[in-house]
Amino acid sequence: MGRRRRQVREEASAWAAAGTRTLPDAIAALSRSLPAGPSPEIFRRAKFDRPEAAPELWRLLFRVLSPLLADRAAASPGLGAQACWVKAVLCYHGYPRSALAQLPEDGSQGSRELLLALSWLLARGPLLEWLLAQTCVQLGDQVPTFEYEVLAIPRLAAPQMDAEGPVDIRHLQWLMGKLHFRWQNLISIQQEQCALLSKGSAVLSRGCFFLPAAIGDRSVPSRACHFADGMEGPAALCHTPQIHTYTFGCHSDQNLGHLSVTETETLRDPEGSQQLLQVLEQENARLEAALEWRRYELVFWQWMDTVLGACPPEDPSVPSFQPRIPEHGRGKLELVARELQALKEELQVLQKLLHEEVLSRRQAWETRVGALGHGPEWSTSRQDLQQAVEQELLALQQSWKQDRYPSLPRRRHRLVKIEAGAAGAQGLPVAEVIRGLKSQEASLEVVLCQLQGQCRQELARLVGTMPGLIWILPPGR
Amino acid sequence: MAVMLPADCARRLVSELQGALDVCAERQRQLEQSLRVSRRLLQAWEPAGTTAVEPPPGSETKKEDPSPACTSNPQDLKEMELLTQALEKAIRVRKGISKSGERGRTPSLKSGSIAISSGTTASALPQSSSRAAHYSSRTRPMKGIHQTTVPTKGHAEHRLPLVRNRSHVGLGAQATRLELNHGKKMTLSPAHHTAETFTLKEKGTLLKLPLAFRKAASRNSCLWTQLNSTQTNDSTDATSAAKTQFLQKMQISSSTSSSKFSAVEIEMETQRLQKACALLRRRMQEELSAAPVDWMQEYQCLLILEGLQTMAQQYLHKVQELCTALTEQLPGSNLMGRPLQASLPSGGHVCTSWGPQLLLYSSTQQLKTLGTLRLRVAMLEQQIHLEKVLMAELLPIVSTQEPQGQPWLALCRAAHSLLCEGGERFLTVLREDPAD
Numbered sequence: 028m029g030r031r032r033r034q035v036r037e038e039a040s041a042w043a044a045a046g047t048r049t050l051p052d053a054i055a056a057l058s059r060s061l062p063a064g065p066s067p068e069i070f071r072r073a074k075f076d077r078p079e080a081a082p083e084l085w086r087l088l089f090r091v092l093s094p095l096l097a098d099r100a101a102a103s104p105g106l107g108a109q110a111c112w113v114k115a116v117l118c119y120h121g122y123p124r125s126a127l128a129q130l131p132e133d134g135s136q137g138s139r140e141l142l143l144a145l146s147w148l149l150a151r152g153p154l155l156e157w158l159l160a161q162t163c164v165q166l167g168d169q170v171p172t173f174e175y176e177v178l179a180i181p182r183l184a185a186p187q188m189d190a191e192g193p194v195d196i197r198h199l200q201w202l203m204g205k206l207h208f209r210w211q212n213l214i215s216i217q218q219e220q221c222a223l224l225s226k227g228s229a230v231l232s233r234g235c236f237f238l239p240a241a242i243g244d245r246s247v248p249s250r251a252c253h254f255a256d257g258m259e260g261p262a263a264l265c266h267t268p269q270i271h272t273y274t275f276g277c278h279s280d281q282n283l284g285h286l287s288v289t290e291t292e293t294l295r296d297p298e299g300s301q302q303l304l305q306v307l308e309q310e311n312a313r314l315e316a317a318l319e320w321r322r323y324e325l326v327f328w329q330w331m332d333t334v335l336g337a338c339p340p341e342d343p344s345v346p347s348f349q350p351r352i353p354e355h356g357r358g359k360l361e362l363v364a365r366e367l368q369a370l371k372e373e374l375q376v377l378q379k380l381l382h383e384e385v386l387s388r389r390q391a392w393e394t395r396v397g398a399l400g401h402g403p404e405w406s407t408s409r410q411d412l413q414q415a416v417e418q419e420l421l422a423l424q425q426s427w428k429q430d431r432y433p434s435l436p437r438r439r440h441r442l443v444k445i446e447a448g449a450a451g452a453q454g455l456p457v458a459e460v461i462r463g464l465k466s467q468e469a470s471l472e473v474v475l476c477q478l479q480g481q482c483r484q485e486l487a488r489l490v491g492t493m494p495g496l497i498w499i500l501p502p503g504r
Numbered sequence: 505m506a507v508m509l510p511a512d513c514a515r516r517l518v519s520e521l522q523g524a525l526d527v528c529a530e531r532q533r534q535l536e537q538s539l540r541v542s543r544r545l546l547q548a549w550e551p552a553g554t555t556a557v558e559p560p561p562g563s564e565t566k567k568e569d570p571s572p573a574c575t576s577n578p579q580d581l582k583e584m585e586l587l588t589q590a591l592e593k594a595i596r597v598r599k600g601i602s603k604s605g606e607r608g609r610t611p612s613l614k615s616g617s618i619a620i621s622s623g624t625t626a627s628a629l630p631q632s633s634s635r636a637a638h639y640s641s642r643t644r645p646m647k648g649i650h651q652t653t654v655p656t657k658g659h660a661e662h663r664l665p666l667v668r669n670r671s672h673v674g675l676g677a678q679a680t681r682l683e684l685n686h687g688k689k690m691t692l693s694p695a696h697h698t699a700e701t702f703t704l705k706e707k708g709t710l711l712k713l714p715l716a717f718r719k720a721a722s723r724n725s726c727l728w729t730q731l732n733s734t735q736t737n738d739s740t741d742a743t744s745a746a747k748t749q750f751l752q753k754m755q756i757s758s759s760t761s762s763s764k765f766s767a768v769e770i771e772m773e774t775q776r777l778q779k780a781c782a783l784l785r786r787r788m789q790e791e792l793s794a795a796p797v798d799w800m801q802e803y804q805c806l807l808i809l810e811g812l813q814t815m816a817q818q819y820l821h822k823v824q825e826l827c828t829a830l831t832e833q834l835p836g837s838n839l840m841g842r843p844l845q846a847s848l849p850s851g852g853h854v855c856t857s858w859g860p861q862l863l864l865y866s867s868t869q870q871l872k873t874l875g876t877l878r879l880r881v882a883m884l885e886q887q888i889h890l891e892k893v894l895m896a897e898l899l900p901i902v903s904t905q906e907p908q909g910q911p912w913l914a915l916c917r918a919a920h921s922l923l924c925e926g927g928e929r930f931l932t933v934l935r936e937d938p939a940d
Contacts, residue, residue, distance in 0.1 A: 150748075196509055202518065203890075214879055268871060288545065295549055307720045314728065317731060328746035338757065360771070366778065367830065370774070370823050371820065381812055385809050385810050388809065420815070442863050454863060455862065455864065458870065464877040464880075464881055467881050471888060482895060482899070482923035486919065489907070496913075496934065497935075498931055499931060499932040501925060
């Protein structure tokens with residue numbers, strides 16, 4: 028009892044020590060702006076490393092580190108798996124304290140370490156903004172993107188082992204073929220669908236035409252029935268413009284003009300609209316909290332200073348042991364090591380080539396210029412040239428640091444239909460994105476070809492050791 | 505010829521490929537889902553808002569709601585028509601009764617219609633009648649506005665969602681028409697049914713989002729704008745100083761040496777260097793293949809090549825640095841395949857904007873191209889990832905196995921196909937008979 032009272036007093040004084048009454052406000056704002064943020068009380072207990080605060084903080088960190096996973100996964104992994112994941116991800120991102128890695132993986136301890144980890148994430152970048160952007164309500168129409176993250180969770184929870192023991196390489200080939208087929212299917216469906224669009228619009232204009240339900244009956248293969256009514260197929264993007272055209276001028280926001288599919292759907296389905304409204308209001312509340320947090324943030328950092336001060340410094344003599352990594356023994360970094368090695372070799376080759384070229388050209392140039400002699404205008408144009416080249420090289424060096432063209436924004440975007448040639452609209456023209464994607468496509472093709480070429484060389488080297496065999500390459504490349 | 509891969513290698517490869525397949529499946533699911541929505545929107549709208557649950561005819565949603573499929577064959581349709589007529593008659597009779605009755609008749613009328621329905625063959629229920637029963641019970645708690653102008657007769661009850669809808673949709677003309685419908689349309693045949701619907705094409709421009717929704721949405725975009733606006737208050741500098749100080753203190757208190765690169769940084773830098781190297785190579789090839797026409801161009805070419813040489817040197821230096829950092833990293837942080845992209849915001853990361861960005865398009869063709877290219881790029885990214893994984897797993901196996909015998913040949917052939925031909929083609933191996 029006495030201990031508890033002391034604790035409370037301590038806490039109260041600690042909060043008061045932070046200076047003003049705004050510390051609880053700051054923490055409350057932080058909590059409200061986080062996805063499923065814990066109560067401010069949890070933060071308070073975490074300062075004293077109370078074990079009861081730990082599970083919630085592990086869960087919070089898991090959500091923070093993989094917002095998309097946590098939102099969409101049907102079955103969230105157990106606390107142990109979450110803790111394991113959190114450790115691995117933080118380590119991967121260079122989290123400095125090894126105390127975290129040493130925490131037990133049942134998620135029962137370490138609330139103070141977890142508070143420090145959360146603060147570390149908050150301190151090093153705009154975490155709240157990023158989180159909000161990751162999980163924001165999407166009212167507009169998007170170009171579908173691939174989210175690898177979404178699929179990682181089931182395997183995180185229970186590593187999927189289709190194959191125990193050795194596997195015939197033909198199984199891999201079969202999987203590869205299946206994958207190839209899936210892709211072809213996706214692409215061709217999209218293309219066919221787009222081709223059918225003009226026919227489809229005839230049906231659409233008689234939109235109230237009542238098709239017998241049999242057409243959509245399950246017994247009919249779905250692809251066949253898609254084409255029977257001339258407008259099915261998974262390429263919703265192709266329907267989007269129609270909806271945009273038909274609702275032109277409906278949006279209260281002048282910049283947007285028309286309704287999106289989601290917005291139109293809310294009108295058709297008022298129940299869904301209520302849900303969407305609710306989610307939107309929740310997001311608004313989180314946004315407001317994030318803005319409030321910015322006002323009070325400073326107090327929080329002052330308080331965190333005292334939290335950090337309460338931690339015993341880590342003993343450097345204790346060997347830091349790394350977190351156990353779920354899955355993938357041969358990790359990403361080993362791939363990176365290979366890539367670096369390949370890069371090194373390539374650069375060495377390039378450098379050698381450049382060195383030789385420059386040497387011979389420089390010599391040739393010197394002799395020629397020596398023979399011509401130099402006038403005064405020569406030196407000015409030479410300076411101009413040097414400057415121009417410098418600029419160009421600088422631009423080249425900069426260009427890889429940022430994308431040459433705006434590629435498809437990873438962040439939230441909204442497709443807006445404009446009249447062809449209309450000027451003054453705010454936003455990124457799709458034509459530019461297409462250019463970006465084309466150049467991305469081209470460079471990816473080059474990379475893939477290079478990798479395949481490397482493999483060809485490597486295999487040729489390996490089989491070259493074996494006499495008496497003739498290798499006939501398949502035709503077509 | 506069976507070539508067995510060792511268990512751990514097989515497990516990794518199978519899980520990678522399975523993951524890739526899952527991504528594709530998920531992608532298809534997403535596309536189909538959003539297509540269903542768009543497609544439903546482009547079809548006739550049920551003014552009563554009943555389409556929320558009722559799948560549009562002929563759509564895939566049939567899978568989820570098999571009941572309407574019962575009325576699918578011509579025989580059923582015919583029966584449905586007959587039944588509809590019977591129901592119409594029943595309603596006329598009931599209308600006669602209710603004329604003398606008080607207003608509170610409606611519930612009993614409704615339940616009456618249910619009674620009729622359940623009394624007849626359940627499978628052949630006319631869609632709208634079953635829906636009427638369904639909806640009147642379902643949507644009752646939600647009805648906001650009671651339309652007093654419509655006489656409470658027959659199936660007026662099930663039109664209530666429409667009234668609610670009108671307030672949402674805000675279609676003046678539409679509402680009038682629908683009110684008229686109330687007065688007249690007591691029948692339930694599909695033919696009449698169609699007369700009450702409208703399409704987005706006809707009425708789309710009259711749609712208006714509900715006020716509450718508009719308010720929330722505009723508040724939302726306003727908040728995003730605020731979030732994006734750079735902080736201008738005085739505390740900004742103090743806050744960022746406090747954060748920096750916190751990070752420094754944390755680094756000092758930790759036992760690990762502040763290694764220069766974290767795993768994620770190494771990865772990102774490597775990617776960037778790859779890009780840089782590709783650009784450098786392309787520029788060099790351009791320069792080498794150019795034929796200068798005058799001395800100016802020749803000189804320029806020389807200068808550029810010299811510049812590229814310096815750049816190559818710098819990149820090489822950077823690669824060395826990363827290699828060193830990687831060896832410090834490797835023992836512990838063998839982390840994961842794809843999950844968690846290097847997307848967490850990090851120090852020095854200056855994000856310009858978080859809110860939605862508008863993407864402007866003017867033609868359907870543009871969207872088609874965009875969609876196809878996006879697919880293509882995603883596919884290539886996946887292929888490259890798989891290629892790297894396969895290289896890392898298969899090449900060592902090929903090189904460590906004793907190069908002889910059938911299994912080895914089969915392995916080489918399979919590896920060649922997977923690694924060099926994307927699994928699509930095979931090479932042929934001929935064995936020269938030593939006797940020849």
